[in-house]
Amino acid sequence: MPNPKRRHSQQRSAKRRTHYTAEQVTLSKDTATGETHVRHRAHVSEGKLYYKGKLVSEKAPLKA
Numbered sequence: 001m002p003n004p005k006r007r008h009s010q011q012r013s014a015k016r017r018t019h020y021t022a023e024q025v026t027l028s029k030d031t032a033t034g035e036t037h038v039r040h041r042a043h044v045s046e047g048k049l050y051y052k053g054k055l056v057s058e059k060a061p062l063k064a
Helices: 010-017
Strands: 027-029 036-038 043-045 048-051 054-057
Touching: none
Parallel strands: none
Antiparallel strands: 027 036, 043 048, 048 054
């Protein structure tokens, strides 16, 4: 594999990293429960697991 002959400067690395930003999480309101949750993720409401407004499981999964 090719390797660089000289070290890259700190400024060069910093220029590349300027676009690495954290994105804000998109929230949605569930139609079945009315609860706010992260989009495209299953969520627990009153001990039941919901996804896209539909009941997926009667029991919520245990946290490891």
